[in-house]
Amino acid sequence: MESNVSSLYIHFPYCKSFCNYCDFYSCIPQDASFSVFHEQIESQWKIVSEKLDSYKFSLLPLETLYLGGGTPSLWGVQGIEFLSHFLQAQRIALAPQCEFTLEVNPGAVSIEEIERWRELGVNRFSVGVQAYDAEALLRLGRTHSLEEVDELLSYLGKKNYNFSVDLLLGIPYQGRNLQREIEGLLQFSPTHLSSYILTVGEDYCFYNDLPGEDQTVAEYLFLVEELSQRGLLQYEVSNFSLIGKESRHNQAYWEQKSVLALGPSATGYLALSKNSAYRYKWTEKDLTLEEEFLSKAELYEERVFLALRTQKGIPLGELDSSKQKIIEEWGNRNLLKSLDPVVLTSNGFLLMDSLVLELL
Ligand SMILES: C[S@@+](CC[C@H](N)C(=O)[O-])C[C@H]1O[C@@H](n2cnc3c(N)ncnc32)[C@H](O)[C@@H]1O
Ligand code: SF4
Missing domain, CATH: 3.20.20.70 (Aldolase class I)
Incomplete structure (x- = not known):
């Protein structure tokens, strides 16, 4: 491909x-x-x-x-x-x-x-x-x-x-x-x-x-x-x-699209397929590459984390039933602007890191 x-x-x-x-x-x-x-x-x-x-x-x-x-x-x-x-x-x-x-x-x-x-x-x-x-x-x-x-x-x-x-x-x-x-x-x-x-x-x-x-x-x-x-x-x-x-x-970053990067400490990303990606980071001093391959599970976690950062959010159907239950409960805490797609309120954005931990 x-x-x-x-x-x-x-x-x-x-x-x-x-x-x-x-x-x-x-x-x-x-x-x-x-x-x-x-x-x-x-x-x-x-x-x-x-x-x-x-x-x-x-x-x-x-x-x-x-x-x-x-x-x-x-x-x-x-x-x-x-x-x-x-x-x-x-x-x-x-x-x-x-x-x-x-x-x-x-x-x-x-x-x-x-x-x-x-x-x-x-x-x-x-x-x-x-x-x-x-x-x-x-x-x-x-x-x-x-x-x-x-x-x-x-x-x-x-x-x-x-x-x-x-x-x-x-x-x-x-x-x-x-x-x-x-x-x-x-x-x-x-x-x-x-x-x-x-x-x-x-x-x-x-x-x-x-x-x-x-x-x-x-x-x-x-x-x-x-x-x-x-x-x-x-x-x-x-x-x-x-x-x-x-x-x-x-x-492009939030939607997990490929982005090339040059310069010390810069990070680039290639979306290899639906289920795998290659990420590289230029080191600061000797300009060698630190490389990592992302698996299907890792890509999914990043997808959830990145999509929740945005007002586009993530379709509820992309989450399994145990995650959907957690999300419904967020609604009672004034953290949800919309349930499907799941979009956080500004209060929810402030708690982003702990919400993602709850979910993943
Ligand atoms: C790396 S800077 C590049 C822009 C430019 N060098 C500057 O300082 O205006 C990108 C942005 O990161 C933010 N930033 C830098 N240090 C930060 C810190 N310790 N915590 C939160 N944001 C930070 C600043 O708002 C900055 O505009
Ligand atoms: S020292 Fe950091 S925050 Fe200040 S101008 Fe440079 S990159 Fe921006």
Whole structure:
């Protein structure tokens, strides 16, 4: 059986400096030309191409291409030139309607670079704002100022570009006014917003200043309500968008579609058949592959877990009778928006991890 793949993720691991809460793989660039990184991407692509051949996969023109990080906007002109050459040399085409996302950090991209990225094909920007409050930004160790956020978002908004903003909840800063922050962000007309609850270990430098669980839950439920009133509908635990502006790249992960990945720490996935999949992760340092094959049972568990994260949910019929009983009981706890398909309420999304444990 011949299979196809049409999504690619590239992880650009460099950042200007480290935010105090971050545990993603990132490092400070040592070489302004990024030549070592470019060589890594080229050698990784060779290995990925061999995998595609050996599993009889065809690479179609990309429907989604996502440049994440790290801070990929720091890649700048070198990145644009490298990618333009790399995509052409490796015959990686973009489908006419390809969703091409670039993560950008305020203060780490110029207007000229935004326009150059657009010439390359970028048509979606994901802006790492995190907090629309000057004090909160300082507290998180972000390098950007509120003025830089305003400058970038007002440009993207004025140009009517398609962009998302990232916002953190549950941060160690007590003076936050979330309503004012949401209004501040929405004045620029983002089409999408991602919001994550800060997850840190006990060794986090501001661990003792984190808000209690009740406050974080209240922030999350407030955000869901405020955004929905303004047309940004929740379509996944952490993601909100105008209708039709959902991230197609992320949907590919949630729907267990094949996604290739390049760059240190990036994870790729090939859906080999209905009952098996191959997942690989590039290690951070020596860029070797950690590989895993998923069985039918593992794929099913992931299917349930991933589908429950979304507003599409999962048809009740995909669950056996003992699971259906557990789910019916969730209804009595105000955790179900719909029974068939099974769709969780926002309260249910907050309890996602423990609900999945109950079920699986
Ligand atoms: C790895 S970052 C990439 C974007 C960009 N580097 C930035 O920081 O704006 C992706 C998103 O993960 C979220 N994130 C980072 N560290 C987190 C943490 N410890 N807990 C929860 N979310 C986190 C942030 O909202 C961030 O925008
Ligand atoms: S910019 Fe993003 S990836 Fe880089 S250190 Fe900060 S949170 Fe982590």
